[in-house]
Amino acid sequence: MSTPSTLRMPTLFVSHGSPMHAIQAGAAGEAWQAAANAVTEAYGKPRAILMVSAHWETNIPMVTGSAAPETIHDFGGFPAELYRIQYKAPGDPALAERIQSLLRDEGMCAGIEAHRGLDHGAWAPLLHMWPTADVPVLQLSVQSALGARHHLGMGRALTALRDEGVLIFASGHMTHNLRDFFTSRGQPADAGYAQQFRNWVDERVRQRKLEELVDWDVDAPYGLRAHPTPEHFLPLFVALGAAGEGYATTTLFSGMEGSVLAMDAYRFD
Structure with missing residues (x-):
């Protein structure tokens, strides 16, 4: 295990996209890799990574406790190639x-799940960011019924973890309407709503207007169309909460997948 950096680790949020990014990195995957290199250069190699993935939903916060989490x-x-991938990072x-x-x-009531592994919301971006899988990885669940303020x-x-060399890494999506994604394939799509939602969120993230942001499902333009269910948006709030007051925002990637899935990624220092 590497020695923790003397600097406080940043927090990250990525829109993880399709599982296919694991084998076809594309521009987003290249941006993730560059982001990991920048973190290591500026802060040192993380002692551990705490992934907050949209693909693990529980009633109360749960954290993985396995010493050797499986690849889910x-x-x-x-394609069969995806199912052969194993990301063998240790746990902690x-x-x-x-x-x-x-x-x-x-x-907060919180528990430890001793047998839970890492889902693709965690390992797909990590494959490009820490491909040697030599940094311990834990995963924290989201609670969709409890809303943004809870997250x-x-x-x-969890802010104190940043002083202990732990990288808090949220993996979800800026917009996530899969029905619109699949119905728009192969034909022009009206992505205006996704862009309007994305712009509303981006402005409030940058201006640190978190009290406005937590009411996204009521106040944001097309909020419930951008996220018919909230699990892919909630990880962002964990990253923002852990970033602390006065954080600085760095855009790691911005773009659209399939016309309606906004792929924004951020670093918060």
Whole structure:
């Protein structure tokens, strides 16, 4: 395990896109790789990575406690090559207990799942960012029924981890309407709503207007069309909460996939 940096680690948010990015990196995958290199250069190699993936939903916050988390192929209908991928990063059971304790100290019920592995929301971007899988990885679940403010608080509860060399890494999507994505394939799509939502969010992220941002489902233009279900948007709030007050925003990637899936990625320092 590497020595923690003396600098406070940033937090990250990426829109992880299709599982196909694991084998066809594209511009987003290249941006993720550049982002990992920039983090290592500026802050040192992370002691561990805490992934907050949209693809693990639970009623209360849960963190993986396995010393050797398995690679979960939580998708269907893709090329066989994808199902052969194994991302064999170690876990860190002691850090899982630390995370559970931090959440409980803030009044949150939290548990440890000893047998849960890493889903593609975690390992697909990590394949490009830390391909040698030599940094311990844990995963933290989202609670879709509890909303944005809960996830902002969850991030704030975990801020101290950044001083311990832990990279808090949120993996979701800026917009995530799969029905529109699939129906628009092969034909022109009206992506105006996705762009309007993306712009509204981006402005508030940059201006640190988090009290406005937490009411995205009511106030944002086309909020419920951009996210018919919230699980892919909620990881962003964990990254923002852990970033602390006065954070600086760096855009890592901005673009659209399939006309309606906004692929924005950020670093918060």
